Each structure stands twice: as C-alpha cells, then as structure tokens.
Amino acid sequence: MIAVAINISHRRIEEHGVEFTSHYHPGLPTLHGDATKLRQVFSNLISNAVQATHGVENPRVSIDTMVELGQAATGIRIEICDNGTGIREEERERIFEPFFTTRSKGTGLGLAIVRRILDQHQASISIETNHPSGTCVSVVLPVTPQISRSRGEVAER
Numbered sequence: 001m002i003a004v005a006i007n008i009s010h011r012r013i014e015e016h017g018v019e020f021t022s023h024y025h026p027g028l029p030t031l032h033g034d035a036t037k038l039r040q041v042f043s044n045l046i047s048n049a050v051q052a053t054h055g056v057e058n059p060r061v062s063i064d065t066m067v068e069l070g071q072a073a074t075g076i077r078i079e080i081c082d083n084g085t086g087i088r089e090e091e092r093e094r095i096f097e098p099f100f101t102t103r104s105k106g107t108g109l110g111l112a113i114v115r116r117i118l119d120q121h122q123a124s125i126s127i128e129t130n131h132p133s134g135t136c137v138s139v140v141l142p143v144t145p146q147i148s149r150s151r152g153e154v155a156e157r
Contacts, residue, residue: 001035002065002078005042009050013061016050022063029067029143031076037117038141044110045080045137051103052084052135059083074143075123081136092127 006013006022013020031038046061053059061082068077087095094100096115101108118125123141130136 001031001038002042002063005039005046006063008039008043009046012047012050016054016059018050018053018059018061020061023065025064025066027067028065028076029074031141031143033121033141034117038121041114041117041139042078042080044114045139048110049080049082049084049135049137052082052086054084056084056133068140070140075140076143078139078141079136080139081130081134083130083134086129086133087127087135095127 002022006020046063049061050059053061059082061080064079064081066077066079068075091102096111097108098112099108100112115125118139118141121141123139125140126138128136128138
C-alpha cells in the first residue's frame with residue numbers, strides 16, 4: 001500500500017526534484033485495513049511532504065517503516081520526514097481541522113480526511129519537528145484486524 005502511494009506521488013516527487021528514500025524494516029507483519037483508504041492517507045502525506053520542500057536547497061523526503069511494540073498492541077510505524085519549511089507550533093494545533101490551510105491553493109481538507117481515515121483504523125498520527133529543519137509525520141497502525149465502522153468488514157493490504 002505504501003509502495004503504491006509512492007508510485008502515485010512519483011511524478012510530483014520528480015517535478016520538485018526531491019531526493020526520495022524509503023526503508024522497510026525486515027519482518028513487517030501483515031497489516032489489516034482498507035487498502036484504498038490507507039493509500040489515500042499515505043499519498044496525501046507524501047504529497048504534503050514534497051510540497052513542504054518547495055524552494056528548499058537539496059529537498060529530501062524519506063519514509064521509514066518499522067514494527068512498533070506498544071503496551072497495548074503491536075503496530076506498524078510509518079514515518080514520513082522532510083527537510084522543508086516545517087510547521088509552526090500554532091498551526092500544528094489546527095492542521096487536522098477541516099478547511100484550515102496555510103497554502104494559497106489548499107482546501108484544508110487533506111489532513112482532516114487523513115485523520116478521519118486513521119480514526120476508522122484505530123491508528124494514531126503525530127507531527128514533530130525534523131531537526132534541523134522540516135517535519136516528521138508518524139502514523140502507527142495496529143497490526144490486529146480492525147473492523148471498519150462504516151461497512152463492518154475486515155480487509156487486508
């Protein structure tokens with residue numbers, strides 16, 4: 001699913017001249033969820049990371065995928081990091097609100113949709129500063145099968 005999201009974003013990555021790397025830790029378990037919706041999540045997050053590097057010298061975006069052993073359950077952590085302009089603290093509080101945007105051509109719906117889809121998958125998302133510049137978005141998806149609230153079914157990637 002992440003590989004497909006990368007392919008969907010490939011043209012934009014090339015247009016922006018972004019150095020793009022991805023790393024998948026070995027032995028990742030099967031992830032259960034709505035593959036179409038999760039591709040939408042990761043395509044959106046990759047697109048945002050690429051856009052954030054606009055105008056930056058040597059723009060870079062990286063994806064790192066690993067197992068996360070939590071107290072409650074095992075999950076898969078996907079980190080998407082860029083060396084772009086970053087997100088100001090006061091904006092970070094609002095970026096998941098519908099219609100909030102910092103872009104002149106944005107609708108402010110992308111991250112609201114991301115949050116809604118991740119909530120449906122009982123996943124978490126966090127946003128941190130990527131030192132010395134940029135942003136890291138971390139998504140943790142539970143490995144155990146999750147029931148879709150809208151259709152009551154379990155799907156695999």
